[in-house]
Amino acid sequence: MTPLRVFITGASSGLGAALARQYAAQGATLGLLARRGEALTALIASLPNPRRHRAYAVDVRDHAAIGEAAQAFLAHAGGVDVVIANAGISVGTLTEHKEDIDVFADILATNVTATAATFSPFIAAMRAQQTLGTPGRLVGIGSVAGIRGLPGAEAYSASKAAVISYCESLRLEMRPYGIRVVTICPGYIDTPMTQINPYPMPFLMAPEKFAARAAQVIAAGASYTVIPWQMGVVAKVLRLLPNTVYDWAFSKAPHKPRKSRPAAP
Numbered sequence: 001m002t003p004l005r006v007f008i009t010g011a012s013s014g015l016g017a018a019l020a021r022q023y024a025a026q027g028a029t030l031g032l033l034a035r036r037g038e039a040l041t042a043l044i045a046s047l048p049n050p051r052r053h054r055a056y057a058v059d060v061r062d063h064a065a066i067g068e069a070a071q072a073f074l075a076h077a078g079g080v081d082v083v084i085a086n087a088g089i090s091v092g093t094l095t096e097h098k099e100d101i102d103v104f105a106d107i108l109a110t111n112v113t114a115t116a117a118t119f120s121p122f123i124a125a126m127r128a129q130q131t132l133g134t135p136g137r138l139v140g141i142g143s144v145a146g147i148r149g150l151p152g153a154e155a156y157s158a159s160k161a162a163v164i165s166y167c168e169s170l171r172l173e174m175r176p177y178g179i180r181v182v183t184i185c186p187g188y189i190d191t192p193m194t195q196i197n198p199y200p201m202p203f204l205m206a207p208e209k210f211a212a213r214a215a216q217v218i219a220a221g222a223s224y225t226v227i228p229w230q231m232g233v234v235a236k237v238l239r240l241l242p243n244t245v246y247d248w249a250f251s252k253a254p255h256k257p258r259k260s261r262p263a264a265p
Contacts, residue, residue, distance in 0.1 A: 005077040007031040007070070009060055009118050010087030012039035014191035015141065018207035019084060022215050024048050031073035031080075033066070034087070035059045060087040060114035061106075070121035079129050082218055083122045084139040085115040090193050092256035093155040100258065104155040111159035115140055115166065123179070130178040137218050138174065140167040142185040144226060147235045148246060152255025160185075164224075171223060180221035184214055187231030203230040 006023045010016040012034035020032055024047040032040050037057030044053045054076055056069035074080060088111045093100045119138050126136030145153055146160025164183055171181035188194055188201035189210045205228050217225045226232030238246065 004028040004081045005031075005073075005079055006082040006084070007033070007073055007080055007118075007122070008084045008086055009033045009066075009114070012036045012043065014193055015186065015189060015207055015210060016084075016086045017043055018211035019086065019214060021047065021208070022211035023082075024053070026215070029053065029077045031056065031069070031077065033058050033060070033069055060118065061109050063114075063117040066114070066117050067121045070118075074122070074125050079134070080122050080125055080136065081129075081134065082137045082139060083119060084141070084218075085118040086139075086141045087111075087114055087118075088141060088159075088193075090153070090156045090256065092152045092258040094152065094258065095154055097258070100155075103258075107155040107159050108162070111156070112162045112166065115163055119170070123174075126179050127177045135221070136179045137182055137221060138167075138170065138179060139182045139184060139214075139218055140164075140170075142167070142183050144185050144187050144231050144235050146185065148238045148241075148250075151250060151253050152258075156256070168224075180223075182218050182222060183224045184217060185224070185226045185231075185235070186210060187226065187228055187234075202234075203228050 004023060004026065006028045008016050008019055008030065011020050011032035020030055020043060024030060030053040032044065032053065033056040034040055035057065037055060040055035040057060044050050044055055047053060054073055058065040058069050060066060089107055091103060093103050129136060140163050142164040143160035145157045146164050149157040167181050167183040174181050188204045189207055190204055191207055194201060210227055213227050226235050
């Protein structure tokens with residue numbers, strides 16, 4: 001069986017690093033992109049067959065640099081099978097604070113626009129491969145927070161709702177070419193992004209377990225999946241709640257801490 005060729009953004013820590021370890025254990029050739037080059041180098045050194053993999057120290061808000069990294073990986077690996085737009089930032093935001101508007105812009109640029117910028121340079125290669133019988137996977141990382149808006153997470157909820165809708169649109173566009181677009185919505189996964197949350201997190205999942213399940217979903221080409229499944233049940237219930245009930249239940253929910261403008265992964 002030919003080893004997979006997998007490109008992952010936001011790969012230096014958290015879900016991205018867990019996905020890198022999962023695919024490396026399967027014998028994949030990896031292209032790992034993140035802002036922190038030193039962390040990427042250390043991660044690759046810890047993986048099986050480190051010489052097979054490539055690190056790209058790039059801020060995902062730099063679209064030209066993403067394109068250059070994509071072309072470099074395509075040349076190195078001879079194509080691509082899975083592209084995972086995992087880079088994302090999460091920080092509390094409140095519209096009433098004018099200084100949070102710049103934080104809004106950073107979150108949307110990193111979580112939404114960078115997803116499209118990650119997929120774009122790979123689509124032509126995936127279309128060409130499809131004619132040879134090699135189906136590709138474009139994987140967007142949404143969130144349960146994108147199902148309904150959470151108080152104190154205005155920008156993050158908006159960004160993940162946008163990722164879910166964007167991937168749905170892209171899925172329709174890619175269907176004639178046989179390219180699968182997979183949307184994965186994590187619940188609470190035990191990563192640095194969630195470890196700052198000052199409130200209980202139901203069904204908290206280890207990143208390694210998330211990565212193993214995500215790899216199965218991606219291989220199957222599933223269009224939309226919530227991981228863990230328990231949060232999928234919660235998401236379905238939240239979708240059905242009338243606004244009056246939802247507002248009553250969540251208006252007093254604890255907030256994610258606000259802070260200065262975050263750096264992209």
